[in-house]
Amino acid sequence: MKKKFLLLSAIAIAAAAHSQVGIGTANPNPSAVLDLSASNKAFILPRISLKSTTDIVTVPSPVKGMMVYQLINSGSGTAAVKADNIYKFNGTNWQQLVDNIGASKQVLSASAVPGQNLQLVNVAAVQLTNEKNDIFNAWDGTVFTIPTGEGGVYTVNFQSANLHAITGGSDNWFIIAKLQISTNGGTTWTDLTRDTRSGISLADRDNGNILFWSGSLQDGNKLRVAIYCSSTVPNTVDLASIVISKT
Incomplete structure (x- = not known):
């Protein structure tokens, strides 16, 4: 708990001083609010089990632009969500991000x-x-x-x-x-x-x-x-x- 508090404090201080936060870099991009840098680590989105594309309960009151990594298959028809896919909230429902443009x-x-x-x-x-x-x-x-x-x-x-x-x-x-x-x-x-x-x-x-x-x-x-x-x-x-x- 103490470590988490110190990390959040450090991020808050950095944000106040520079308006950008860099993790893994001392020189965050000036156009970015958050700049992550690593040579052997990856960024993990929140891993969520949405019930359908219209689910606004699992993530309470979602706002446009939110993204999650879907863990399970759920729902049916046009409201179905599929495991191991990234979804973004478009203001109305969760929309699957296409990972292969042009692929059928x-x-x-x-x-x-x-x-x-x-x-x-x-x-x-x-x-x-x-x-x-x-x-x-x-x-x-x-x-x-x-x-x-x-x-x-x-x-x-x-x-x-x-x-x-x-x-x-x-x-x-x-x-x-x-x-x-x-x-x-x-x-x-x-x-x-x-x-x-x-x-x-x-x-x-x-x-x-x-x-x-x-x-x-x-x-x-x-x-x-x-x-x-x-x-x-x-x-x-x-x-x-x-x-x-x-x-």
């Missing part, structure tokens, strides 16, 4: 439960209900919605493998996969990209589609993968997955 992060990974029948469908949203990762809680099994405050550049990867019945049907059928966007809450949909497999024979049991797209999306935009298939006999989804990343 996966925001969704989901796969299909085998069995969805695509026979003679004009448009059917692919059902990818087995979620692996959904950090925004923005996927409902068929549609991904950009959360408020998360507009930006996104990359979408989709692939599917289907099994087609080889008896009772006809040759020259097709299957088309489209990545579509809605900007009006799902009322209408517009194609972003598509993959067409046409002229498929009855004997072709294996078929599928691959989609890749990257571009800017706004808050509230919705994405889905829609399928068009002319097969007159069952053509069922065997394997399918979607991965969405944000830069």
Whole structure:
């Protein structure tokens, strides 16, 4: 306790005399209120266990500019905080500092439960209900919605493998996969990209589609993968997955 008091007293005296405090240096930068210098030591931020990005209790009455090192994963959806990340308070909530500018992060990974029948469908949203990762809680099994405050550049990867019945049907059928966007809450949909497999024979049991797209999306935009298939006999989804990343 005595040592802490002496250290605080020394800092207070130095601040009063020079308006700058130097720790590890006798000549603090004149533009800095605090100048830390060391060749083999590091600065440690306060290590905190925030409950969410809206937590104003763990750090009582936080003010804009405060920074902490988050110790645990907590919260859900857009209010989630992740362990081993630095957060700053922006005056309203805690915001994660980006440590790799330009690097992308996966925001969704989901796969299909085998069995969805695509026979003679004009448009059917692919059902990818087995979620692996959904950090925004923005996927409902068929549609991904950009959360408020998360507009930006996104990359979408989709692939599917289907099994087609080889008896009772006809040759020259097709299957088309489209990545579509809605900007009006799902009322209408517009194609972003598509993959067409046409002229498929009855004997072709294996078929599928691959989609890749990257571009800017706004808050509230919705994405889905829609399928068009002319097969007159069952053509069922065997394997399918979607991965969405944000830069």
